[in-house]
Amino acid sequence: SQTIHQWPATLVQPVGSPLSLECTVEGTSNPNLYWYRQAAGRGLQLLFYSVGIGQISSEVPQNLSASRPQDRQFILSSKKLLLSDSGFYLCAWSKGGPSGANVLTFGAGSRLTVL
Amino acid sequence: GQNIDQPTEMTATEGAIVQINCTYQTSGFNGLFWYQQHAGEAPTFLSYNVLDGLEEKGRFSSFLSRSKGYSYLLLKELQMKDSASYLCAVMDSNYQLIWGAGTKLIIKP
Numbered sequence: 001s002q003t004i005h006q007w008p009a010t011l012v013q014p015v016g017s018p019l020s021l022e023c024t025v026e027g028t029s030n031p032n033l034y035w036y037r038q039a040a041g042r043g044l045q046l047l048f049y050s051v052g053i054g055q056i057s058s059e060v061p062q063n064l065s066a067s068r069p070q071d072r073q074f075i076l077s078s079k080k081l082l083l084s085d086s087g088f089y090l091c092a093w094s095k096g097g098p099s100g101a102n103v104l105t106f107g108a109g110s111r112l113t114v115l
Numbered sequence: 116g117q118n119i120d121q122p123t124e125m126t127a128t129e130g131a132i133v134q135i136n137c138t139y140q141t142s143g144f145n146g147l148f149w150y151q152q153h154a155g156e157a158p159t160f161l162s163y164n165v166l167d168g169l170e171e172k173g174r175f176s177s178f179l180s181r182s183k184g185y186s187y188l189l190l191k192e193l194q195m196k197d198s199a200s201y202l203c204a205v206m207d208s209n210y211q212l213i214w215g216a217g218t219k220l221i222i223k224p
Contacts, residue, residue, distance in 0.1 A: 043119070043214040044158075044202070090157055101146060101165070104212070106157035 002027035006091045006107030013114055019064075019078040021110050023091030026072065031093040033074040034104065035066055038088040050074060051096065086114045117141045119215035121203050126221045127193055135188045135201050135218045143208020149177050149188045150202040152217065158202055161188070190220075198222045 006023045013019060025031050035047040046059045048066035056066050063082060067075045074091060089110045094102040118140045127133040139147070146165040150158035164170055164179035164186060176189040188201055200217040207213055 041123075041216070043216040044204075045214075046212070099210070101163060102210075103148070103160045103163065104150075104158075105160070109155075109157045111155075 002093075002105065004091065004093055004105055004107045006110060008110060009108060010111045011113070013081050013112065015083055015114055016080045019076070019081055019085070019112070021076040021089055021091070021112075023074045023076075023107055024072055025093045028072070028093070028095070030071060030096040032096055032102070033068060034092040034094075035074065035076045036090040036092065036106075038090060040087075044090070048076070081112075081114045083114050086112055088112075117207060117213045119203055119205060119213055121201075121215040121218045123216070124219045124221065126223060127190075129193055129195060129222055129224050131193050132189065132191050133193060133220065135190075135203075135220065137186045137188070137203035137215060139184050139186070139203070139205045139213070139215075141205045141207045141213055144181060145206040145208065145210055147177075147179055147186050148204045148206070148212070149186075150204065152200045152202060154199070161201075193222050195222050195224070 003026045033050045036044045037047055038044050048056055048058055050056050050068045053068055064078050091107040092104045094104050121137045148163050149161040151161050152158040162177035164177050167179055169178045174191045179186045200219045202217045203215040204212045
């Protein structure tokens with residue numbers, strides 16, 4: 001069976017500090033990978049998605065970046081955090097290839113507070 | 116633009132039935148999803164509809180009308196553990212998911 005791991009679960013960072021959130025998927029190959037952010041009381045905002053190693057699509061221009069160094073590893077980074085980066089970050093995967101029936105499976109989430 | 120509308124919050128009684136509506140306007144349609152999200156946790160998949168009609172899965176059912184751009188999630192025999200947010204999402208013609216803001220469901224004993 002497939003599993004998705006995301007860490008760290010919680011972090012508190014000062015403004016201007018770097019960020020690295022990591023996500024790995026097990027039990028599948030060539031998944032589509034996603035990073036979402038969820039602000040309190042709002043819908044999920046797609047930040048980045050990837051259909052393969054080194055292939056990253058950015059949905060929202062900001063000070064965040066993503067990388068996919070291995071097939072089942074997805075990393076969200078920032079060089080300098082802003083207060084507005086606070087939120088609940090979710091990694092997700094789905095089966096590769098375009099299909100309306102591809103269900104997203106989410107990691108447990110990372111709650112980031114920037115002070 | 117693309118838009119998903121669902122009520123912000125609903126309240127229901129344990130043991131009762133509740134219907135959560137979702138209307139959408141998107142560029143194309145490749146299916147509609149419902150997810151459940153408990154407070155502080157990640158969303159989990161509930162249902163997927165791509166054809167008109169009702170899909171039943173235990174106490175939960177999901178309905179779709181593509182001509183009306185409308186779906187609902189029906190929860191029967193409500194339990195306290197059903198207290199959560201319910202997210203509606205539509206996959207558009209580019210296979211991108213458009214998310215609603217979610218409906219917070221409060222169950223009272």
